[in-house]
Amino acid sequence: MPIDARPETVPEIVPETKMIGVLGGGQLGRMTIEAASALGYRCHVFAPSGDAPATDIASLSTRADYHDTEALAGFAKSVSAVVCEFENVPVTAMDILAEHVPVCPGSKALGIAQHRLSEKNMAQSIGIATPRYIAINNQADLTHAMTDFDAAILKTCRMGYDGKGQMRLTADNLADDSFAQMGSDDLILEELVDFTAEASFLVARDQHGQMTTWPASINQHRGGILHISEAPAPADILPPECERQGIAAVKAIAEELDLTGVLAVEMFITTSGQLLFNEIAPRPHNSFHWTIEGAETSQFSQLVRIAAGLPLGSTAAYNRWRMTNILGQDMPELDAAFARPRVHIHRYGKAEARTGRKMAHLNEQID
Incomplete structure (x- = not known):
């Protein structure tokens, strides 16, 4: 269970200093670390691979398997709270960490999100329509x-x-x-659902049960991968009453799962105007990357706030935004974006640009 530290000698953690633990080393972890740094916190990444974007900018990193109980216990001793950057961390790892420190999103939310049938059953059990x-x-x-x-x-x-x-x-x-x-x-x-668009809704819930939501996003996919999200969702695509229903649904799910952290819900807007549940993600979500520039508090900053025990930040949105995913085959589009003055470029620090691999995203104000 090697630990890489910057500096080479692991510093003693002062109790008053918040060190946020991050399970997973991908780009969501990287952007969480960036948000934590802006708020004055350091991060310790736990990931099986040493070649991970988040480890490049973390204060500490532990490379170990998620089933390594000794490594998990050592990790827990170095942090004041733990967040997940993706939902396929074993629930047993979350349970071990929860014995030592507060965890986000919690074992129940993580377990349900890992199983599509369980997701649908949960949604139906609380009155949310599904296909x-x-x-x-x-x-x-x-x-x-x-x-x-x-x-x-x-x-x-x-x-x-x-x-x-x-x-x-x-x-x-x-x-x-x-x-x-x-x-x-x-x-x-x-x-198979006959739908006009896919909408996603995002909620943050702290350890006291306080919740806040962001304006909904409308999503376009290409080759099964999210390509573009626009927010706040246009009313001609997502009518206000539908948006209220979606926000009520994501908050009900957060309550049902006893969530601590952030959680996204993807829903279909059918041709008849009905919202149908698709899936959940109890972590920062690709369709809300626009919040980095477009909201008073980004999804990443909100997650750090919750982990650090800070009050929830405002989720008010500034204008309308378009988030565009840049995959390995889209790198020429990334190069061209530098000439567009209203575009904010977020690169993920990945060395190899493979087809289908998420390399970066663009946030652009469109209104």
Whole structure:
């Protein structure tokens, strides 16, 4: 469990000094560290890989497996609170850390977010509408279920993101080995939704149960990966009543999961104007990167505030913003952005620009 420190000798942590622990070393962790630094806090990153964007700017980093209980215990002793930068950290790791320090988002939220069927069941249990869905555990389940769907999406319940771990099905392309092709026996079949747009909603909830939300974002995807988010959502796409429903839903979910931290909910806006639950992420979310410049308190600063025990900041938005994801194949677009005066460029410090890899994002004021 090597620890990399800057300086080389690990400094003694003064009790009054807040050191925020970050589970995960990706770009969300990096931007959390940047926000923490602006508020006067240092960060200690715990990640299995030493080649991670967040470790480059962290005060301390521990490279160890998330199942390494000894490393987790040592990590907990060096920090005053822990936040997650992605949701696929083992719940057991969160439980171990929670014995020592406050944690965000908490084990319940983390566990539910890791399983698509559990997410849908949770949403329905508190009265939030979802697309029709059914658990699939074998080919017979799938064949029978498809008799009730004209078109559907078959997904792995665990892992899978940015369009991975899923298959679009109709009666015409359903094959005898469709289930086997997924490589898992824990699947969910969801009815294909006829929607006009996807909206996302973000809530922050502190350890006292106080909550605040940001204006909703409207999202566009390309190749299964978020490409553009615009916020605040235009009223002709997300009517005010729909936005109120979405905000009520994300707050209800935060309460149900006893969240401490930030949580995003993605929802479909159907052609009939209904909001349908898609999925949750109990961490900072790509569709709210615009808050770095566009809101009084960004999603990252708010997470740090919660971890540090500070009051929640204002989430008021300034004007309208467009966030554009820059993937490995989009690097020429990043270079061109330097000539656009209203664009704020956020690079993630990744050395290799691979196709589909998130390298940076652009925030641009559009109104």
